[in-house]
Amino acid sequence: MGEIKRKGNSTLKGRSHRVAIIGAGVVGCLVAYGLQECPDVEVICIDKGPPKNELAGTGLNVGPNSLKILRQFSPELADSLQSPGVSLPWESWVAGLTDGTVIFDLPLSQVAENAGIRIRWAELYRQLRQPLGDRIRYNTIALSMGYRDSDRLYLEIENQETGIREAFEDIDLIVGCDGRYSQVRSSFFGGSPTPEHLGVCLYRLLVPQKEGLIEDYQQWFYNGSRLLTFAIPGDEVYVAGSFPLDASLEIRDNQKTVEYLRQCYTPPQGLSPVCQFLVDAVCEHIEEIHWARVQDILIVFGDEGGRVLCLGDASHAMYPTLGQGASQAFEDGCYVGALLRQALQESLVDFPALVARVEQMRRDRITFVRQFSREASDSLLAGSHPAAELQAKTQPAFLAKLRRLYQDTPLLAEALTLG
Ligand SMILES: Cc1cc2nc3c(=O)[nH]c(=O)nc-3n(C[C@H](O)[C@H](O)[C@H](O)COP(=O)(O)OP(=O)(O)OC[C@H]3O[C@@H](n4cnc5c(N)ncnc54)[C@H](O)[C@@H]3O)c2cc1C
Structure with a gap:
């Protein structure tokens, strides 16, 4: 075992605060970005993965709500994410049956003030990580973390490549941005959360485009099975397929077969050309x-001590039906990044009050999005009737909720002035 570098109060080098960010994914990068302009703060931002996340080899759609708040938080980041070649605009949502019958055809401009984006995962991470340069310690894990006393935390980290360990004392705040299987959450909130399974198998992949066959966001259903697809830059197509499961059971081997998948999506009258392409590609x-x-998990934000804050999937991993996992990580990251930036420009910060304020600002919004994602999952379940369920989604009640989803992000200027 190598030497452990210990950093206590004396190593703060005149800085007033020390903040640790565990996980440099969507929300971790945004919080770290917000803290860049706080010279009085030492930020320790670690990620267990390498700089280039090869595992993030699929695509995602980022909702209009994310772009709305990102533009207020950092116009530069919003511009870079929306630049040509990086992403494509998400402007419409079509849904129907796998035989090609269209039931739901919504220009997003009817429910949102701006478009979303369609992007490759690795590109999203690249855009968010690039401005942070070497401020992120990659390939680094937390060996231990906890409270030293009621207002000071410690953290010991290890670089998995070099074996070098560092121990930090006198940490004011630990921000858990380490995703769905969060170590921060299990360390400070009584163990790993028990997931609630919806009873749906989900798989995702990228396949080559076929002569512009797939463009903007579309979903095709047969009974409870769904094919979701959209094009991303680089002539590739993102496909997310799902089929119903018994919620209490694992996915069976005979369900992971070509025969099973074909029968999940193929109606007696045959597949439309788009769905034929998708099924063949899968x-x-x-x-x-x-x-x-x-699966989803119960929402947590601040711990009892008020100095640990979970955000993004660590706080509220949710059903992906409305594509809001990353989008809510954007909302959390922009809000908390801006709040910390503002608070840490003052010398005396009441961290437990700040953590409580985040919870107060975000809990109702996340509860709404989580509940709406659950409701919208009706057409993914065994015994569903997608034609009727999609028809219901063309009605004012569903569209009003979509408007709330895409438009009611926190307005940063207002949120930051609310005491
Ligand atoms: C294939 C796929 C497609 C998806 N599609 C969509 C979509 O279309 N729209 C959408 O809104 N959402 C989508 N989601 C959900 C979305 O990925 C998450 O909700 C979102 O990434 C959450 O952001 P986050 O920052 O909380 O976590 P993440 O982006 O998962 O980042 C967590 C980071 O923490 C690091 N980490 C984890 N554990 C540790 C540890 N112990 N120590 C140090 N570092 C650690 C990880 O390496 C990672 O970099 C998709 C998810 C997947 C897997």
């Missing part, structure tokens, strides 16, 4: 599929 790439069960 079957061709079946060996590359990572199979997952859709």
